[in-house]
Amino acid sequence: MIARALTSLERFLLPNACIVCRSLMPPQDPDGLVCPVCCTRARPVVGGCERCHQPLPPIGPCRFCAGWSGAIAWARSGYWLGVMTRTVVHHLKYEDCPCLGGLIAELMVSTIPRPDTGWLVPIPVGARRKRQRGYNQSESIAHSLGRLWQMPVATSVLHRARETKTQTALTPEARLANVAGAFAAAEAPSVIRAPGSRVRQAILVDDVLTTGATLDAAASALASAGWRAVGAVTFARAMPFQARVLVGLP
Ligand SMILES: [Zn+2]
Ligand SMILES: [Zn+2]
Numbered sequence: 001m002i003a004r005a006l007t008s009l010e011r012f013l014l015p016n017a018c019i020v021c022r023s024l025m026p027p028q029d030p031d032g033l034v035c036p037v038c039c040t041r042a043r044p045v046v047g048g049c050e051r052c053h054q055p056l057p058p059i060g061p062c063r064f065c066a067g068w069s070g071a072i073a074w075a076r077s078g079y080w081l082g083v084m085t086r087t088v089v090h091h092l093k094y095e096d097c098p099c100l101g102g103l104i105a106e107l108m109v110s111t112i113p114r115p116d117t118g119w120l121v122p123i124p125v126g127a128r129r130k131r132q133r134g135y136n137q138s139e140s141i142a143h144s145l146g147r148l149w150q151m152p153v154a155t156s157v158l159h160r161a162r163e164t165k166t167q168t169a170l171t172p173e174a175r176l177a178n179v180a181g182a183f184a185a186a187e188a189p190s191v192i193r194a195p196g197s198r199v200r201q202a203i204l205v206d207d208v209l210t211t212g213a214t215l216d217a218a219a220s221a222l223a224s225a226g227w228r229a230v231g232a233v234t235f236a237r238a239m240p241f242q243a244r245v246l247v248g249l250p
C-alpha cells in the first residue's frame with residue numbers, strides 16, 4: 001500500500017518515464033506509460049495453426065492445441081511474451097495500473113482481426129485476488145476492446161467456482177489440474193442480441209496465454225452452460241522453445 005502511494009507520488013512529481021525502458025515520455029504523450037519505441041518492440045504472433053494460431057512444427061499437425069478440449073473453437077494472441085509485453089502485463093496486474101488495459105487493447109486490435117460477432121467475456125480472478133488488486137486485469141482489457149471493436153462485454157456470466165494457485169511455476173500437467181472445474185458459467189440466454197447476430201458466441205479475453213489450460217477450463221464451463229463457439233483472445237503468448245526457433249528469436 002505504501003509502495004503504491006509512493007509510486008503515485010513519484011508519477012505526480014517527476015516527468016513520466018516509460019515503464020519498460022525508463023526513458024522520458026515524449027511531450028505529445030506526457031501521461032503515457034509506454035513510449036512509442038517500446039510499443040514497436042513487441043513481436044506479433046504470426047501463426048500457422050488455424051485453430052490456435054501457433055506457428056506449425058516443420059512436420060505434422062499443431063501440437064500446441066492438440067491437448068485442448070473441443071470447447072475452444074479458436075484462439076488468437078497479439079504478441080509474444082517478451083520484455084515489453086511482460087513488463088506491461090506485470091504493471092497491469094501488480095502495479096495498480098488498470099489504465100494499461102486501454103493501451104493493451106489498442107495493441108491487440110492492430111494485430112488481431114475483429115471477430116465477426118459474439119460477447120467478450122473476461123477471465124475472472126478469484127475474489128481474494130480481486131480484493132487485493134482492486135480490479136480484474138482481464139476486465140480492463142475487455143472493456144477497452146469492446147469500445148474499439150464495438151462489441152458487447154459480458155462480465156457476469158463467468159465466475160470462479162474456487163480459488164486457484166498462481167499458474168506461473170506449474171508444469172503443463174499441473175496447470176490443467178489446478179484449473180479443472182475452477183470456473184462456473186451462467187446459462188446463456190436463449191437469444192442474445194449481439195450486434196448483427198443472434199449467435200450465442202463468447203470470446204474469452206485474458207492477458208497471457210501460456211498453455212491454454214485456463215482458457216480451456218473457462219471455455220468448458222461456458223460450453224456446458226449453452227454458449228457456443230467459444231473463441232479466445234489474449235494480449236501476449238508465452239513462447240515455447242520450439243516456437244522461438246521457428247520465428248527466429250533468441
Ligand atoms: Zn520505452
Ligand atoms: Zn493449434
